[in-house]
Amino acid sequence: MAHTHDDHHHERPRDLTRNQDLVLSTLNEAHEPLSAYDILDRLREDGLRAPLQVYRALDKLIEQGLAHRLESLNAFVCCADVGCHRARGSAAFAICSGCGRVDEFADDEVNARLAGWAAEHGFALERTTIELRGRCAECRKSQSGSPLR
Amino acid sequence: MAHTHDDHHHERPRDLTRNQDLVLSTLNEAHEPLSAYDILDRLREDGLRAPLQVYRALDKLIEQGLAHRLESLNAFVCCADVGCHRARGSAAFAICSGCGRVDEFADDEVNARLAGWAAEHGFALERTTIELRGRCAECRKSQSGSPLR
DNA sequence: ATCGCTAGCGTTATGTCATAACATATCAGT
DNA sequence: ACTGATATGTTATGACATAACGCTAGCGAT
Ligand SMILES: [Zn+2]
Ligand SMILES: [Zn+2]
Ligand SMILES: [Zn+2]
Ligand SMILES: [Zn+2]
Numbered sequence: 001m002a003h004t005h006d007d008h009h010h011e012r013p014r015d016l017t018r019n020q021d022l023v024l025s026t027l028n029e030a031h032e033p034l035s036a037y038d039i040l041d042r043l044r045e046d047g048l049r050a051p052l053q054v055y056r057a058l059d060k061l062i063e064q065g066l067a068h069r070l071e072s073l074n075a076f077v078c079c080a081d082v083g084c085h086r087a088r089g090s091a092a093f094a095i096c097s098g099c100g101r102v103d104e105f106a107d108d109e110v111n112a113r114l115a116g117w118a119a120e121h122g123f124a125l126e127r128t129t130i131e132l133r134g135r136c137a138e139c140r141k142s143q144s145g146s147p148l149r
Numbered sequence: 150m151a152h153t154h155d156d157h158h159h160e161r162p163r164d165l166t167r168n169q170d171l172v173l174s175t176l177n178e179a180h181e182p183l184s185a186y187d188i189l190d191r192l193r194e195d196g197l198r199a200p201l202q203v204y205r206a207l208d209k210l211i212e213q214g215l216a217h218r219l220e221s222l223n224a225f226v227c228c229a230d231v232g233c234h235r236a237r238g239s240a241a242f243a244i245c246s247g248c249g250r251v252d253e254f255a256d257d258e259v260n261a262r263l264a265g266w267a268a269e270h271g272f273a274l275e276r277t278t279i280e281l282r283g284r285c286a287e288c289r290k291s292q293s294g295s296p297l298r
Numbered sequence: 299a300t301c302g303c304t305a306g307c308g309t310t311a312t313g314t315c316a317t318a319a320c321a322t323a324t325c326a327g328t
Numbered sequence: 329a330c331t332g333a334t335a336t337g338t339t340a341t342g343a344c345a346t347a348a349c350g351c352t353a354g355c356g357a358t
Binding site: 071072092094096097103105107109110113114117118121122123124125126127128129130131132133134135136137140 | 220221241243245246252254256258259262263266267270271272273274275276277278279280281282283284285286289
């Protein structure tokens with residue numbers, strides 16, 4: 001969108017609509033990935049009724065790099081490092097099958113190697129998914145159960 | 150037409166069951182990822198009636214490294230490199246949004262870096278998903294449409 | 299042989315995730 | 329106020345995946 005001549009705020013990441021704000025807050029308060037329907041359930045008392053309201057908000061949040069979709073889980077988390085979208089290469093996620101904890105990180109070397117493969121093969125890279133599944137340090141100590149598939 | 154997951158004549162272990170063999174053959178003959186329901190549709194005339202028959206076969210094939218699940222697509226491909234399961238680290242996939250072509254590859258450096266992150270963080274790595282989305286060289290030349298979401 | 303175990307199979311029903319289609323509302327620029 | 333873009337609300341439907349049940353075939357041990 002075109003900015004006016006005296007607009008020095010070239011990034012306005014907090015220009016969120018009501019639904020987007022509700023969804024982002026829900027993700028922020030959760031300590032685990034949430035499915036769109038999980039989010040919906042937590043927002044019924046705020047007036048949300050239909051999945052589409054959640055999915056639309058999620059689309060925008062993801063577009064702005066404020067949230068991420070975990071493909072291997074069909075669930076969503078808020079971004080742990082706002083700015084990862086622009087400042088760093090694509091993010092990777094370590095997902096614990098024990099407690100649901102998700103650690104977001106980025107590895108420049110990994111991103112460089114994948115970009116390299118793409119360049120070599122004439123592949124126009126648009127989006128990268130990197131997801132590690134396993135058990136986090138905490139869960140390895142305590143032999144706790146496995147809530148995640 | 151470019152072939153990727155083409156007619157590799159996989160050495161199929163003789164211990165595949167009828168359903169597993171049907172599903173693997175279907176994946177081998179396809180030149181694109183197939184959803185479980187796509188596979189089911191192609192196997193109706195062979196007597197398959199229910200999704201579960203396909204999912205159960207897929208589970209076994211994936212377990213044996215003969216097929217892979219593409220998380221970002223909710224679809225399946227046959228393994229382009231039998232033995233990737235054992236011989237190499239986890240596989241990566243470049244998925245073309247234009248034609249559906251999938252290239253399977255493995256990058257030792259990428260796998261090493263991800264294993265390194267896991268080791269540093271006490272994360273017991275069980276499974277890794279690496280999926281690149283974009284447009285393949287062929288599709289960049291010809292401005293063809295976008296059948297994949 | 300037949301018992302008991304295991305793996306696979308077939309079927310119905312259900313659960314979970316995601317989008318199509320359409321109507322209405324809100325807001326900024328003119 | 330008019331207009332176009334974006335966001336919203338709602339209903340219905342499509343797409344992906346599993347629960348729960350009982351049956352069958354294969355196989356080694358008794
Ligand atoms: Zn992030
Ligand atoms: Zn954990
Ligand atoms: Zn493979
Ligand atoms: Zn292509």
